[in-house]
Amino acid sequence: MENQQIKRAGLKVTAPRVKILGILEKSRKRHLSAEDVYKQLLSQDEEVGLATVYRVLTQFESAGLVCRRNFEGGQSVFELNSGDHHDHLVCVKCGKVVEFVDTLIEERQSQIAADKGFRIQDHSLVIYGVCPGCQSQD
Amino acid sequence: MENQQIKRAGLKVTAPRVKILGILEKSRKRHLSAEDVYKQLLSQDEEVGLATVYRVLTQFESAGLVCRRNFEGGQSVFELNSGDHHDHLVCVKCGKVVEFVDTLIEERQSQIAADKGFRIQDHSLVIYGVCPGCQSQD
DNA sequence: GAAAACGTGAGAATCTTTCGCATTGTTTTG
DNA sequence: CAAAACAATGCGAAAGATTCTCACGTTTTC
Ligand SMILES: [Mn+2]
Ligand SMILES: [Mn+2]
Ligand SMILES: [Zn+2]
Ligand SMILES: [Zn+2]
Numbered sequence: 001m002e003n004q005q006i007k008r009a010g011l012k013v014t015a016p017r018v019k020i021l022g023i024l025e026k027s028r029k030r031h032l033s034a035e036d037v038y039k040q041l042l043s044q045d046e047e048v049g050l051a052t053v054y055r056v057l058t059q060f061e062s063a064g065l066v067c068r069r070n071f072e073g074g075q076s077v078f079e080l081n082s083g084d085h086h087d088h089l090v091c092v093k094c095g096k097v098v099e100f101v102d103t104l105i106e107e108r109q110s111q112i113a114a115d116k117g118f119r120i121q122d123h124s125l126v127i128y129g130v131c132p133g134c135q136s137q138d
Numbered sequence: 139m140e141n142q143q144i145k146r147a148g149l150k151v152t153a154p155r156v157k158i159l160g161i162l163e164k165s166r167k168r169h170l171s172a173e174d175v176y177k178q179l180l181s182q183d184e185e186v187g188l189a190t191v192y193r194v195l196t197q198f199e200s201a202g203l204v205c206r207r208n209f210e211g212g213q214s215v216f217e218l219n220s221g222d223h224h225d226h227l228v229c230v231k232c233g234k235v236v237e238f239v240d241t242l243i244e245e246r247q248s249q250i251a252a253d254k255g256f257r258i259q260d261h262s263l264v265i266y267g268v269c270p271g272c273q274s275q276d
Numbered sequence: 277g278a279a280a281a282c283g284t285g286a287g288a289a290t291c292t293t294t295c296g297c298a299t300t301g302t303t304t305t306g
Numbered sequence: 307c308a309a310a311a312c313a314a315t316g317c318g319a320a321a322g323a324t325t326c327t328c329a330c331g332t333t334t335t336c
Contacts (some may be wrong), residue, residue, distance in 0.1 A: 012302055014314060033294080049316040054293060056314095070210060072262075074292065074324095089256055098254050108243050109265055116236050118227055118267035124210075125263045127247055130254035148331080152283065172324080187285040192324060212323065282333070289326070300315070306309095 009063035016048045020056050024066060024080045031069060031077035031097055071126055087124075091131035100133070144160075147201030154186045158194050162204060162218045163254035169207060169235055198212070209264060229269035 001023045003013045010031050021041050024032065031127060032040075034053050041048045060066040066078045072092055087105075089098040105125065112119035140159045140197035141151045149155060162170065162176050170178075172191050179186045195216050198204040204216045209228055225243075227236040243263065 012313065014301070016315075025152040036151055047316080051317075052315055057295095070208065076292090083261060089251060091256070092259055096160050098256070099184060100250055100254070102246055105246050108240055109263075110239060110280075112238055113227065113265055113267050116227055116238070117270035117273075118229070118236070118265070119273055120265060120267040121230055122267075123174075123263070125247075125261070127251055127256070127258060127261040129251050129258040132255035135255075135257055150282075152332090154284075185285080185288095189286080189325075190284060194285090196325095214323090278336095280335075282331105284331075285329100287327090290324080290332105292323090293321080295320070297317095297319105298315105299312100300313105301314100302311105302313075304309100304311075306310100 005065060009060070010062065010091055015046075016052050017044055017059075019044075019048065020053065021060070021065070024078065028080060029073075032081045033075040033077050035075065037078070064081055071122070072113060072128070087126070089127045089129065089131075091134055092128050093130055093134035096131045096133070142166065143203060145236050147198070147203055149197060149201065153184075153192050154190050155197075157182075157184055157186065158191065159198070162216065166218060169209075169217045171213040171215050173213065175216070180264070193207055208262070210266070216268070227265045227267065227269075231268055231272035234269045 002018060002025065006013050006017050006021065020037055020042060021061070023037055030036075034050070038050045038053045039059070041053070044056050057066060057068070061068050061078070065081055067081050068078055069088065070076055084101070085106075086099045086101045089100060090096070091110070091138055109123055110120060140156060140163065144151050144155050144159065157179060158175055168174075170234055172188070172195055176186070176188045176191045176194070179191070195204060195206070197205050199216070203219055205219050206214050206216055207226065208214055209226070222239070223244075224239045225235045227238060228234070247261055248258060
């Protein structure tokens with residue numbers, strides 16, 4: 001039960017938090033913006049304010065429960081933190097997201113940071129392109 | 139002379155465009171936000187509106203004269219398009235930016251896009267960390 | 277040189293995200 | 307289990323970045 005996760009994160013178990021975590025769990029395939037989450041709450045007749053959605057997502061991020069992604073185009077999107085890091089391929093036509101991990105790239109990145117004397121903290125790799133589905137309808 | 143570049147881009151040679159291109163050329167070391175460019179114009183007593191700065195930067199981007207970078211933290215930053223692609227290391231303390239190119243990473247990216255059936259269009263790789271200078275003052 | 281086309285500054289508008297605060301809910305204490 | 311202690315919420319206002327609108331000035335066209 002997800003109440004445990006919220007408690008473990010040092011947060012009180014409240015209706016908005018449980019609902020939002022539930023929505024993120026149900027859409028593991030998608031990356032949702034705060035607005036997306038808010039719309040889903042509305043469609044389930046939940047009385048949660050947009051400000052609360054932003055607040056809770058930020059708290060979940062700090063607690064390591066979710067990851068915030070800054071793809072192109074205004075809004076941040078959020079996904080459940082699966083524990084293992086991964087990078088993204090994003091379709092510029094339909095927005096489809098495909099995840100991948102490449103250990104070779106990860107290693108090179110560490111190497112580069114080391115070469116330049118940086119203490120690496122994080123990185124963001126996004127490949128933009130046209131997905132198979134969108135290529136056919138050109 | 140940069141008037142040629144503006145003309146080649148299919149844009150008319152106007153005072154704001156010349157000034158803005160000049161500012162970008164003078165700060166090849168830095169990545170400037172629209173606001174940064176605007177402040178520099180003010181400090182040279184140029185009468186250019188912020189809206190024009192945004193317009194011109196966007197036009198330069200479309201024309202391939204400059205590249206827009208979306209690092210973390212609100213504002214986009216711009217740099218002259220040097221012709222050859224490169225990626226970035228960004229210091230999370232002081233904002234310092236170091237550029238790099240790694241052909242191995244580039245190749246792996248193409249490979250991954252191909253594997254997933256994507257027609258690659260672009261990519262963004264940013265490594266966040268603490269630069270040598272900022273490590274000493276911890 | 278008049279008409280048409282373009283570029284500009286100023287401020288309004290938009291979009292995403294955060295804040296302030298009165299109210300409500302959760303947990304702790306006795 | 308009620309009260310105290312404290313945290314979380316909803317709402318609207320505010321903020322920050324960027325874009326839009328539009329009246330006006332400049333350039334180009336003929
Ligand atoms: Mn993902
Ligand atoms: Mn650069
Ligand atoms: Zn697609
Ligand atoms: Zn630094």
